[in-house]
Amino acid sequence: MKPNEIFKELKVHFGEEITELVENPSSDTYISVKPEKIDEICRFLRDNDAFKFDFLTLLSGLDLKEKLGIVYHLYSMELKHRLVLKTEVPKDSPNLPSLVRVWRTADWHEREAFDMFGINFQGHHNLIRILCPYDWEGYPLRKDYKEPEEYHGNRVPY
Amino acid sequence: MGLLNRLNDPIGLDGIIFGTVEDLLNWGRSKSDWYLQFGLACCAIEFMAVNASHFDMMRYGCIPRSSPRQADFVIISGTVTLKMADRLKRVYEQMAEPKYVIAMGSCANSGGPYWEHGYHVLKGVDRILPVDVYVPGCPPRPEALQEGLILLQKKIRMEEIFRKRKRLAEEDLANQMNYK
Numbered sequence: 433m434k435p436n437e438i439f440k441e442l443k444v445h446f447g448e449e450i451t452e453l454v455e456n457p458s459s460d461t462y463i464s465v466k467p468e469k470i471d472e473i474c475r476f477l478r479d480n481d482a483f484k485f486d487f488l489t490l491l492s493g494l495d496l497k498e499k500l501g502i503v504y505h506l507y508s509m510e511l512k513h514r515l516v517l518k519t520e521v522p523k524d525s526p527n528l529p530s531l532v533r534v535w536r537t538a539d540w541h542e543r544e545a546f547d548m549f550g551i552n553f554q555g556h557h558n559l560i561r562i563l564c565p566y567d568w569e570g571y572p573l574r575k576d577y578k579e580p581e582e583y584h585g586n587r588v589p590y
Numbered sequence: 591m592g593l594l595n596r597l598n599d600p601i602g603l604d605g606i607i608f609g610t611v612e613d614l615l616n617w618g619r620s621k622s623d624w625y626l627q628f629g630l631a632c633c634a635i636e637f638m639a640v641n642a643s644h645f646d647m648m649r650y651g652c653i654p655r656s657s658p659r660q661a662d663f664v665i666i667s668g669t670v671t672l673k674m675a676d677r678l679k680r681v682y683e684q685m686a687e688p689k690y691v692i693a694m695g696s697c698a699n700s701g702g703p704y705w706e707h708g709y710h711v712l713k714g715v716d717r718i719l720p721v722d723v724y725v726p727g728c729p730p731r732p733e734a735l736q737e738g739l740i741l742l743q744k745k746i747r748m749e750e751i752f753r754k755r756k757r758l759a760e761e762d763l764a765n766q767m768n769y770k
Contacts, residue, residue: 564673564710565672565673572709572710577709579707579709580709583672584672584675584676586672586675586712586717586718587713587717588672588709588713589713590700590701590705590706590713
């Protein structure tokens, strides 16, 4: 199934939640959605017989200066088609529903996005840092991140 | 030393060798230095190549140990992150004296490619451990690591153990006094 067909189908079921279809010759076509009901949209994409997106290939965070972005790459093992979903959350309250209950893959991916960007996935059962130490301060992949002067008595700058 | 040549000579010295205890101990220590494996990044791949049959590290008397208690020296092969720095220090403290450190590769020497923007990297392992031999390269060739190893063995051979032990004992005493 092509992304524009999926977009039409999603528009019928979720209406306002689905914002736009962005076609770009240099990259994947993606569907931009609102963050509030992302878990329901994804569950629908997984369970509907026309889509059968049974595999979350990738979940990544983005820093878009004013907002934080989250990108989902989905793949269907059975129907061999793929889809890119994008959503945005404001930087001062980066909250959106977790997808752990939909795809278990989301578990560590969401922890990484939380670790690097501070995106708060609500409903995640174990949202703690995965790469940085637990007592690390700040979110390193944000554009406005300042590296610390010292960590556990070790000087950080060269 | 030529010890073996003389042992084979039945007429000359009758199997008697003159030397210092320190020489003999150092000779033994330098030829059977077991190392702690501490592979951290891509340098560990080259390090594995040194271990494997082509370069064959064991012919120098180096046997890999997984426990710090049994190791004489540690090869830090790779990027030491700040998260790992605490663990590395702890592992090093568990090793028995005398102990040595080889820093392998640019990252362990100075932070390497992460020296400027690596918010998470310790810029040189010598900030937390006393390093004996630095092996440059990114990653170093196996030959380079072998040279580093031979340099370490030379260093062990030249060491004044008894004087060092005395100095360490004095430092220990001084530390104890400080704690009180």
